[in-house]
Amino acid sequence: MSLIPTLAETISRARADLRMGLPVRLGEHLAAAIETLSPERLADLRGMGAAVVTLTARRAGTLKARAYDDGLARVRLPGDADLRWLRALADPAGDLMSPMKGPLATERGGEVAAHRAALALAKSAQLLPAVLVVPVAQDTPGLTALNPAATLAQLAAETAMAPVAGARVPLLSAERSRLHIFRPDDGAEEHYAVEIGDPPRDAPVLARLHSACFTGDVLGSLKCDCGPQLQAALAAMGQAGAGVLLYLNQEGRGIGLANKMRAYSLQDQGFDTVEANHRLGFEDDERDFRIGAALLRRLGFGSVRLMTNNPRKIAMMEGQGVKVAERVPLIVARNRHNTDYLDVKADKSGHLL
Numbered sequence: 001m002s003l004i005p006t007l008a009e010t011i012s013r014a015r016a017d018l019r020m021g022l023p024v025r026l027g028e029h030l031a032a033a034i035e036t037l038s039p040e041r042l043a044d045l046r047g048m049g050a051a052v053v054t055l056t057a058r059r060a061g062t063l064k065a066r067a068y069d070d071g072l073a074r075v076r077l078p079g080d081a082d083l084r085w086l087r088a089l090a091d092p093a094g095d096l097m098s099p100m101k102g103p104l105a106t107e108r109g110g111e112v113a114a115h116r117a118a119l120a121l122a123k124s125a126q127l128l129p130a131v132l133v134v135p136v137a138q139d140t141p142g143l144t145a146l147n148p149a150a151t152l153a154q155l156a157a158e159t160a161m162a163p164v165a166g167a168r169v170p171l172l173s174a175e176r177s178r179l180h181i182f183r184p185d186d187g188a189e190e191h192y193a194v195e196i197g198d199p200p201r202d203a204p205v206l207a208r209l210h211s212a213c214f215t216g217d218v219l220g221s222l223k224c225d226c227g228p229q230l231q232a233a234l235a236a237m238g239q240a241g242a243g244v245l246l247y248l249n250q251e252g253r254g255i256g257l258a259n260k261m262r263a264y265s266l267q268d269q270g271f272d273t274v275e276a277n278h279r280l281g282f283e284d285d286e287r288d289f290r291i292g293a294a295l296l297r298r299l300g301f302g303s304v305r306l307m308t309n310n311p312r313k314i315a316m317m318e319g320q321g322v323k324v325a326e327r328v329p330l331i332v333a334r335n336r337h338n339t340d341y342l343d344v345k346a347d348k349s350g351h352l353l
Helices: 007-020 039-046 057-062 083-090 113-124 148-156 214-218 226-240 257-268 273-280 290-299 311-319 339-349
Strands: 024-026 029-033 052-056 072-076 130-135 161-168 177-184 191-197 205-211 242-248 303-307 323-328
Touching: 007 024, 007 029, 007 113, 007 148, 024 113, 029 039, 029 113, 039 083, 039 130, 052 057, 052 083, 052 113, 057 072, 057 273, 072 113, 083 130, 113 130, 113 148, 161 290, 177 290, 191 226, 191 290, 205 226, 214 226, 214 257, 226 242, 242 290, 257 273, 273 339, 290 311, 303 311, 311 323
Parallel strands: 205 242, 205 303, 303 323
Antiparallel strands: 024 029, 029 130, 052 072, 052 130, 161 177, 177 191, 191 242
16 A cells, blocks of 8 residues: 555645645745745745745736736735735735735746646635745755646546435425535545435436535525525425435635635625626636536436526536536525625626526
């Protein structure tokens, strides 16, 4: 038996390191998440080489910094740059109070695989996508080390899922139901499947891909339509006597609860959902719906009647080999707190509302 960690295991360790403020080695560079970086580690890293702040092109656009590399910008550090300066670049919370952060000089040319991998790791760790990257020549014993190209390929690959457990869980909407737990092999969060009744595997199953929403599903937040959609989907499956609801742990369109709260704070400043995500450095939607298709196939379903208002989900399912026999609209009532949010979903994200 080999005790050498796999690439997926090493990436999982790198995520944990970044969240704790430790740098990781990516080829000939060290990378540290600005969100968790300490002043002491910043001083140590700056003493090792010419550090740059690596930002996504979305965040760079907000800061009016040139993104010469596809999808990212490498911002040079002024000599007097401290951790407060770095965090002002990373976190848009204070953008309106101090909009002038430049002029920002950015690097042009050279290899950026390590910078790209560092941003991808930060995103997968649900941290702000802003990293300090420093070229290093010396050994760095004790730090997690990864090959940038292999890391990017692994993070872009479809994650394998293994069933962990399943048991009967009677629900208010359907007493004949089972909850299945699936665990990804990359150390990320588990995902769940709620199977209502005993749906046949040789016919299109009534299905819903539901992304976790702690504020809506658990707290009953009025800022979104997630909680009502969850309950409406389960009720429809209970009434039909069969169905499967996949509960995917991709909070906040895949950016995590902490970053979703940052986005909410930006919405309080007047930005809409998409604009808030962009100011944070994320895309409109960072979710990976391939997970849903993989779980359906694992459960034995090859065709679905998909409960969704999102055409992207239909295209993804078809692209992953799961036939969408029918789109079943899932429209719930609006309220004064979420009407702007729903308008943005329709106008900017193409949802059929």
